[in-house]
Amino acid sequence: MQITLSALYRYPLKSGQAQVLRHSLVSPEGLALDREWMVATPEGQYITARTHPQLVLVKAEPCDSGITFSAPGMNDIFTPLSAFAAQQQADVWENTFSARSGAQELNHWISAYLEQTAIIMWTGLEPHRRVKNHPDVPIRFVDGYPLLLISEGSLAELTRQARQDFSMLRFRPNLVIRNAEAFAEDQWRRIRIGEVIFELVKPCERCVLTIIDPDTAEKSPQQEPLRTLAKFRKFPAGVLFGQNMIARSTGELRLGMAVEVLD
Structure with a gap:
């Protein structure tokens, strides 16, 4: 078969x-738009559902100009890509690379949802990270x-x-x-x-x-x-x-x- x-x-x-x-x-x-955004500490250290299970309920709907987030008990929030105006180092599994941050309203939103200070980062249009042992393969978060x-x-x-x-x-x-x-x-x-x-x-x-x-x-x-x-x-x-x-x-x-x- x-x-x-x-x-x-x-x-x-x-x-x-x-x-x-x-x-x-x-x-x-x-896949297009897969893991282009990530919740992190203000220092850029990744945060996942392993420690914050409620993240699995956060819905993200990207479009050409930005992304809309929704979560239980929270108002929906649209953030334009232009809001991610700052370059910042991100860390995923001790792999450090350049990404984008700076969406302050969105950062307040995710902090309220998690009940701790956090930010949401974007990879940007061109990922700056590579697969371990595959330096020709770019990856996101x-x-x-x-x-x-x-x-x-x-x-x-x-x-x-x-x-x-x-x-x-x-x-x-x-x-x-x-x-x-x-x-x-x-x-x-x-x-x-x-x-x-x-x-x-x-x-x-x-x-x-x-x-x-x-x-x-x-x-x-x-x-x-x-x-x-x-x-x-x-x-x-x-x-x-x-x-x-x-x-x-x-x-x-x-x-x-x-x-x-x-x-």
Whole structure:
């Protein structure tokens, strides 16, 4: 049976709510507008839902001129890109690079929501960060790689072992594929979707973010699904689920496209 692209997700705000897409431009940087914004301390140190679970409920809607944020209990706020007028150093996983800040009204908004002083940063039009060991690949505010692929079969196997259902969004993939056997993606090195070739460069090590319900921001008291994953997906590199990828060209992705395994 033909393997196909069954879902596309982007997260304009790092740790924020997913946007469900039917199509998207993809480039070596990742899906268009994915993780272009990030919550940080005033010094530029990244803040995520690992420590602030309520971030998963923040909705970000970018447009050509700016971005609108909404969150429970807060008024919506539109911020033009021009408001990010200051250059500032950002830090993601001890990787320091130049980004944009200075949107004071937005900073007050996110500080009120988190009940602590914080800012929202923008990568700017040209990211100044690169993938570790891949100096030719620019990235935005992702943890380490521009794209994450997971198969429906892998989630189905997790569901079977845990004996309960989990939303794919707990794992924050960009691309989801159908009709592949569970964890078949672990063996792939390169795939083609449309005109774009992707390299699968590193398994994704999972963390406590997976135990946060993306619909409620509540943490699982049983530490699920991380607890079940650790029983059958624990390797020397950690608890692994999904594959980090790099697109080697720019092209359009649409749901239903065929996925060709090259090697």
